[in-house]
Amino acid sequence: MKNILVIGAAGQIGSELVPELRKRYGTNNVVAADLNTEANAEILRAGPFEKIDILDTDKIVEVMKKFKIDTVYNLVALLSAKGEAMPNLSWKINIGGLVNLLDICVEYKSALFTPSSIGAFGPGTPKIKTPQDTIQRPNTIYGVTKVSGELLCDYYFKRFGLDTRGVRYPGIISNVTAPGGGTTDYAVHIYYDAIQKGHYTCFLKEGSQMDMMYMPDAVNAAIEVMEANPAKLKHRNAFNVTAMHFAPENLYAEIKKHIPNFTMDYDVDPIRQAIADSWPDSLDDTCAKEEWGWKPTYNLNAMTKDMLNVLSKKLKK
Ligand code: AKB
Numbered sequence: 001m002k003n004i005l006v007i008g009a010a011g012q013i014g015s016e017l018v019p020e021l022r023k024r025y026g027t028n029n030v031v032a033a034d035l036n037t038e039a040n041a042e043i044l045r046a047g048p049f050e051k052i053d054i055l056d057t058d059k060i061v062e063v064m065k066k067f068k069i070d071t072v073y074n075l076v077a078l079l080s081a082k083g084e085a086m087p088n089l090s091w092k093i094n095i096g097g098l099v100n101l102l103d104i105c106v107e108y109k110s111a112l113f114t115p116s117s118i119g120a121f122g123p124g125t126p127k128i129k130t131p132q133d134t135i136q137r138p139n140t141i142y143g144v145t146k147v148s149g150e151l152l153c154d155y156y157f158k159r160f161g162l163d164t165r166g167v168r169y170p171g172i173i174s175n176v177t178a179p180g181g182g183t184t185d186y187a188v189h190i191y192y193d194a195i196q197k198g199h200y201t202c203f204l205k206e207g208s209q210m211d212m213m214y215m216p217d218a219v220n221a222a223i224e225v226m227e228a229n230p231a232k233l234k235h236r237n238a239f240n241v242t243a244m245h246f247a248p249e250n251l252y253a254e255i256k257k258h259i260p261n262f263t264m265d266y267d268v269d270p271i272r273q274a275i276a277d278s279w280p281d282s283l284d285d286t287c288a289k290e291e292w293g294w295k296p297t298y299n300l301n302a303m304t305k306d307m308l309n310v311l312s313k314k315l316k317k
Contacts, residue, residue: 002071003067004029004070007097013174017219027046028048030047032048035053054096055097060101069108072112079142080117080143081182085181090145112162115167116150116237120136125280130283153237165228166239168241170212170242171210172184172212172214172215173215183276184210190251202264203269203272204266206248210276213241213243213244217298221288225239225288233292234291239291244303248264255308259308
């Protein structure tokens with residue numbers, strides 16, 4: 001990776017991936033791009049920034065040429081809950097954008113990272129220790145786009161030799177940019193409300209167990225899979241990765257250790273509950289460990305300490 005383009009840089013992952021990539025590969029070698037030119041402007045404009053609509057082929061090609069891009073991170077997506085509200089737009093952005101990038105990357109011989117998600121699984125998937133290669137029949141449009149994306153990335157590798165790689169992210173917990181429109185978002189909101197209000201109303205019911213990961217591990221996964229020795233990769237796209245799994249009551253109990261007066265109740269959103277119920281309880285990430293050395297550093301305890309520490313300072317300002 002010498003000249004990197006991150007599309008969707010202003011979002012939850014991009015706003016933390018860009019600074020880390022710039023630290024490792026040099027500020028001027030990492031181009032941040034987003035349609036939104038306002039969000040996280042200070043972070044993203046610390047180096048090159050371009051306004052890009054993922055569906056605008058000409059603009060992407062212009063930027064690929066201008067910066068001699070050899071690696072693209074595609075972080076543009078409508079998440080699970082938002083997708084259910086706008087299925088058509090979800091397909092257009094998640095798949096239209098991906099196909100656009102796949103074709104451009106073939107032409108400009110660039111590697112391409114595309115994240116998949118636990119959303120690529122469905123109710124028929126084994127729920128516990130979900131294997132890398134297993135039944136994938138998601139019942140959300142987000143899941144349909146994620147499975148299609150995984151298959152497309154594999155296809156472009158086999159058919160055109162394009163260096164496509166990716167991971168299946170679980171819910172990502174972070175403190176720079178809040179996620180929007182996802183089912184696992186509760187696991188971020190709860191920290192903000194614990195600090196600001198001392199109370200959180202959870203939109204998922206007790207017992208809704210899902211895989212999760214703290215952002216520093218998510219950023220590392222995105223970089224390490226792209227740095228992996230291709231000779232060792234039996235899979236290329238959609239590696240299961242996880243760091244922890246918990247249900248809302250487990251996260252609540254962990255936060256309460258630090259904020260004893262913290263309270264939580266439930267007001268279940270049937271749409272997001274149905275999505276959560278269709279996803280795995282815990283992933284098996286052995287293939288990522290064996291093929292490229294995946295190793296998360298944060299568990300629930302360490303993540304909670306860090307989240308509360310960082311957020312209490314940030315929210316005091
Ligand atoms: C969502 O909840 O939609 C995302 C995901 C798990 O892909 N965070």
